[in-house]
Amino acid sequence: PGLFDRLEEQKSDSLLQLIALCNADPRAEKIDVGVGVYRDAAGGTPILRAVKEAEKILLETQDTKSYLGSQGDARFVELIKPIVFGEAAAADDRIVGVQTPGGCGALRLGAELIVKANRAARIFVGQPTWPNHAPLIECAGVEMVAHPYYDRDTQTITFDAMMDALEGANAGDLILLHGSCHNPTGADLAPDQWRTIAELVARRGLVPFVDLAYQGLGNGLEQDAEGTRLVVEAAEQALVAQSCDKNFGIYRERTGCLFVKASDARGAGVVMGNLLGLARTMWSMPPDHGAAAVRIVLDDADLRRDWRAELDEMCARIRAIRARLAAADPRLAYIDRQNGMFSMLPLSKEQVLALRDDHGIYMADSARINIVGLSDESVDRFARAVVEKMD
Numbered sequence: 203p204g205l206f207d208r209l210e211e212q213k214s215d216s217l218l219q220l221i222a223l224c225n226a227d228p229r230a231e232k233i234d235v236g237v238g239v240y241r242d243a244a245g246g247t248p249i250l251r252a253v254k255e256a257e258k259i260l261l262e263t264q265d266t267k268s269y270l271g272s273q274g275d276a277r278f279v280e281l282i283k284p285i286v287f288g289e290a291a292a293a294d295d296r297i298v299g300v301q302t303p304g305g306c307g308a309l310r311l312g313a314e315l316i317v318k319a320n321r322a323a324r325i326f327v328g329q330p331t332w333p334n335h336a337p338l339i340e341c342a343g344v345e346m347v348a349h350p351y352y353d354r355d356t357q358t359i360t361f362d363a364m365m366d367a368l369e370g371a372n373a374g375d376l377i378l379l380h381g382s383c384h385n386p387t388g389a390d391l392a393p394d395q396w397r398t399i400a401e402l403v404a405r406r407g408l409v410p411f412v413d414l415a416y417q418g419l420g421n422g423l424e425q426d427a428e429g430t431r432l433v434v435e436a437a438e439q440a441l442v443a444q445s446c447d448k449n450f451g452i453y454r455e456r457t458g459c460l461f462v463k464a465s466d467a468r469g470a471g472v473v474m475g476n477l478l479g480l481a482r483t484m485w486s487m488p489p490d491h492g493a494a495a496v497r498i499v500l501d502d503a504d505l506r507r508d509w510r511a512e513l514d515e516m517c518a519r520i521r522a523i524r525a526r527l528a529a530a531d532p533r534l535a536y537i538d539r540q541n542g543m544f545s546m547l548p549l550s551k552e553q554v555l556a557l558r559d560d561h562g563i564y565m566a567d568s569a570r571i572n573i574v575g576l577s578d579e580s581v582d583r584f585a586r587a588v589v590e591k592m593d
């Protein structure tokens with residue numbers, strides 16, 4: 203038999219299939235709430251003004267494409283660090299960071315570091331979670347322990363069940379937490395829940411691994427980092443997988459960082475050496491362009507201000523649509539208490555398929571919707587169609 207004859211056929215990505223189905227639907231009034239990228243009122247995903255400006259500057263001023271090394275753009279990492287951890291933590295030499303190919307790269311690198319540090323460490327992951335978490339973590343060889351997080355039918359975080367499950371974690375085990383905003387549910391932990399987890403982490407010697415992929419798209423850049431800062435502060439060791447792909451709108455540029463907090467500066471130096479070694483075995487060096495553009499934006503007061511303004515506009519659009527959906531029917535009121543681009547509707551797979559057939563409304567089979575797939579024109583129509591199916 204040939205080398206590849208033993209490979210098993212793989213299921214194709216269901217969200218990509220959904221895009222194809224939606225594209226093929228001739229109905230003018232169809233609604234696409236499937237794809238997980240930010241969309242403006244006109245349905246587009248434009249390049250942010252400050253990013254476009256930074257790219258022009260980059261084109262004019264970049265004078266070499268020589269290697270940068272496995273850490274990537276060190277200045278970029280230095281500029282992202284205070285955005286994630288706050289100005290006060292920027293100089294904390296227990297926290298080291300490397301540039302990664304997006305949040306995915308950061309999650310994978312973090313998982314590799316965990317396995318290398320302790321083969322027996324397990325990671326506790328709330329359900330449901332982003333479908334790519336398990337493959338990214340398990341392919342590195344980290345054992346995943348699933349626990350309840352959110353009940354779709356009552357639209358609540360099952361916090362007590364989550365805390366009960368976490369009581370079963372051993373010192374040195376990890377907890378995967380969505381910094382903000384939760385994908386796929388939109389249900390972020392409340393400040394007092396973050397505090398309870400921070401206490402548990404400190405008391406039991408657990409290691410938070412925070413996935414911070416949507417900072418600035420929930421309630422604002424600073425507010426969206428509060429939970430992350432709380433647990434990282436409380437923990438002796440922690441990891442944060444950060445992504446710029448959403449809050450700078452540079453999805454295909456694959457731009458992010460992995461930050462790791464060690465017990466002391468010496469330990470952090472050892473971690474850094476290991477991160478560089480692991481990165482070399484996977485991508486050698488991260489792609490430069492996105493990080494270089496972000497660096498230029500953050501290093502320039504005017505561009506930085508304009509980025510913040512445009513990010514706030516995006517955040518406000520998400521909040522406005524959430525409010526409109528919530529106002530449309532009491533059964534959708536919970537949507538306004540959630541954050542970010544995603545929410546999960548209490549609909550069965552059959553109801554999801556019926557919305558597709560009857561109204562040309564395209565959402566994932568899990569009933570996850572992308573809030574910004576809706577426009578002023580479609581939001582009420584969408585709410586009516588959904589509520590009708592809930593009856």
Ligand code: PMP
Pocket residue numbers: 238303304305306307332385413415445446447448453456457458
């Ligand atoms: N974490 C979550 C929760 C995500 O939704 C995503 C992207 N969909 C990522 C991480 C990875 O982001 P990136 O595109 O930067 O790899």
